[in-house]
Amino acid sequence: MAQAVELPRNEEGIATALGILKQRFGDRFHTGQAMRDQHAHTTTYIKPQAPDAVVFPTSTKEVSDIIKVCAIHHVPVIGYGTGTSLEGHVNAPAGGICVDLSTMDKILSVNADDLDCVVQPGVTREQLNTYLRDRGLFFPIDPGANASLGGMASTRASGTNAVRYGTMKDNVIALEAVMADGRVIRTAQRAKKTSAGYDLTRLLVGSEGTLGLITEVTLKLQGIPEAIRAARMSFPSIDAACQAVMTTIQYGIPVARIELMDELNVR
Incomplete structure (x- = not known):
């Protein structure tokens, strides 16, 4: 697992923001280790770095209120959706507040x-x-x-x-x-x-x-297409597969989905 970058923490600002947001959001504000670890975990190879707290807003105004508090006290903000991405951007190398937007689901x-x-x-x-x-x-x-x-x-x-x-x-x-x-x-x-x-x-x-x-x-x-057909084709090389895709597109055939599986993926 790759070494994660550590950044300086604003301990005083984080502590102040935690107190304000806890009072504002009550049981929708979490500082438990399990919840924090869950919001640092993704499928990236970078070592997880947990935030200091996780908050669950339900409106744009609440998101704005959270960010205003964090801006005043110079606290990092980390947006969180479902945690399925590979980029590692939910890590909190300087601590901060994770804003979980999953409850805004209308x-x-x-x-x-x-x-x-x-x-x-x-x-x-x-x-x-x-x-x-x-x-x-x-x-x-x-x-x-x-x-x-x-x-x-x-x-x-x-x-x-x-x-x-x-x-x-x-x-x-x-x-x-x-x-x-x-x-x-x-x-x-x-x-x-x-x-x-x-x-x-x-x-x-x-x-x-x-x-x-x-x-x-x-x-x-x-x-939604009225009909869908799927096909699997084998090629002697990756270049041959790419040439077939380019020819298909040039002919104007309305292909909706194409995926390449090379020898290593198949094995």
Whole structure:
């Protein structure tokens, strides 16, 4: 396991913030070792580094309140979704407060005619697709885990569907986020045609919580295909497999998902 980087801790500021947030959030604020360890554990090879506390907000205002307290007392903030990513960004090398957004799990609206929806960050990919199933729609990004959509936006998730539907950056229309000083911003509207101002949505997608915590996501939806066929093909080399994929795309064949399994993976 790789050695984790240790950073200086602001012990006085952390202690003050812990006291304020404990009073504010009560039983939704946890400092127990088991809970802290759980929120430092991911599948990354980096050694886990637990936060000093974990808090479970239920609204954008509560996220803003948490970040304002941490900003005043110079305490690190770590965003947390479902803990399925590989990047190690939930580690807390200088301690701090882990903001678990899993309790913000409401699907706020579905605009079937416009092929978009608005969700809170704790909604998972499978939860959304189950909700959409009766409408003939689905959200196509599949990173291989039942990740939260806020986390998928934060890490710019992709998956085997990317060959047809793109990655998370291509499917996020707008975001609501709480910035480092507690201010709440919206990066765009639902309008498809817009060229005004900075593309802040693309800046926040993939930022892994370093610019702000995402508290609402507007996503593109797709129609569920009427029929799906799957095929497995063998090739004499990886180059031959890549050439076949390129030829398929050049012919305009609507392939939704492609995955390469080399000899080592198969074995």
